Amino acid sequence: MDILVKNDLNQLMQQRDAGPFIAIYLNTDAVLNDLNQRRLQLKELVATAEQQLAQRFPKENFRPFQVQFDRLAADNSWWLQHTGPQTGLIANAHTLVTFDLQTPTEAQVIVNSMPAIRPILADRQQQFDFDLLALNETSMAMYQHRESRLIETPLPADAPIDLKTTLGTEKRGGDLNFNSSPAHGVNYHGHNAKAEEREIDQRNYYQQVDQYILDHYSKSSQRPLILIGLPHNQAVFRKLSKNPYLSQHLMLDQSPNGLDLPALQEAVKPLQDKWHTQLTDILLSRYDQAQSRKLALADPFDMIKPALAGRIDTLIVASNAQVSGTLNTTDGSVDTDLPLPDNLIDDLVDEVLSKQGQIRMIPADRMPTETAALALLRY
Structure with a gap:
């Protein structure tokens, strides 16, 4: 029996x-x-798995599976490491792979000839990771949104945290005095506080912020960069930014002044819903384009041969997709006479993913036609 491997979907696909x-x-x-x-819940689910295996695959011995699940159930350190909303366990007779899921769903057991990974893919699609740049006129802060949590990024001393330190003697605004308030940010007063010079200072400062974020964060993470700041400040920053990861559609038009981490976490929540809506819009637009070029399919049974041949670039799956049948990958036939309900969509997902295709889940009510899945073909 191999050791447990955590969150390794690629390894699992190699053993499909x-x-x-x-x-x-x-x-x-x-x-x-x-x-x-939690141990009792696992024991009950394992008992259900044994029953399903006996019905679906009567010649298979459940003992190798039982040994792996028993070892895991008795491992206190494993339970301490997995305290998120849900954990996926996928096992064959030799290996057990675990996956941490951030989106809770109903506990379930799925026995199939290929690994049932749709809950994992749906969970990963829900996890919208991005970088958040909190932008004031004369200062900035950086946050990272990972696995539904917002974390403030500690910035080193050479980071352009504020305008005065960053520009130093290069400031065009002359001898300025600063005072600040949580509601309005920095105010200026002094004998040379001209609006034009302030704007020059702001642009120069934002250019350095933009280059720093691009070089030290965006290039490595390749995640969307979302701004939170007053509309005027965002407009100035966007006009000069050269960061290709800066989101043009997702933003928070409010001052970050006075917002602590919990308040910022609450402020970014609507971004995820908006992101999912836009992602679905893009997918359906791609489907319309593919359909006009005769490179789209809407019947799951018509997708079998293209999936086996590696012709499916993207499989769009309705969230409640259920099509009775199991796929025989050797000849492309579908068996619908099964002792237990099976889902052809799960088999198509595995097949498309193994051929380097993309899987995308969308709400069932957003599907443009009454079907469980749509396929965008490569050729």
Whole structure:
């Protein structure tokens, strides 16, 4: 029996022909369940898996699966490491792979010839990671949004944290005095505080901020950079920015002054819904374009041969997709006479992913036609 591997979807896909697979998705949130309750939940789900395996694959021995699940259940350190909303366990007779999920769903068991990974893909699609630049006229702060949590990024001493330190004697505004308030940010007064010179200073400062964020964060993370700041400050920054990762559609038009981390976390919540809506719009636009070029399919049974041939670039799946049948990858046939309900969509997902295709989940009510899936073909 191989050691447990965490969150390694690529390794799992390499073993997709070594089924059958048992997929168990259990709730592991330490706040909601104590350890004994979580162990009991796993025991009940394993018992369900044994029943399903006996019905679907009567010649398979459940013992190798049982050994792996028992070892995991007895491992206190494993339970302490997995306290998120949900954990996925996917096992064949030789290997058990674990996945941490951030979006809680109903606990479930899926026994199939190929690994049932749709809950994992849906969870990863829900996780909208981005960098957040909090922009004031004369200062900035950096945050990272990872796995639904906003974390302030500690900036080194050479970072352009504020205008006065960054520009120094290069300031065009002359001898200025500063005072600030949480509501209005920095105010200027002094004998040379001309509006034009302030604007020059702001542009020069923003250019350095833009280059610093691009060089030290965006190039390496390749995640969207979202701005929070007053509309005027954002307009100045966007006009001069050369950062290709700066989001043109997602932004927060409000001053970050006076917002602590919990307040910022609350402020960014609407961004995720907006991002998912825009992503769905883009996918459906791609489907319309592919359809006009006769490179789109809307019947899951018509997708089998293209999937096996590696012709599907993107498989768009409705959130509640269910099509009875299991795919035989050797000849492309579909078996619908099964002792337990099976889902052809899960098999298509595995096949497309193994051929370097993309999987995207969208709400069922956004599908342009009554179908469980849409396919965009490469050729």
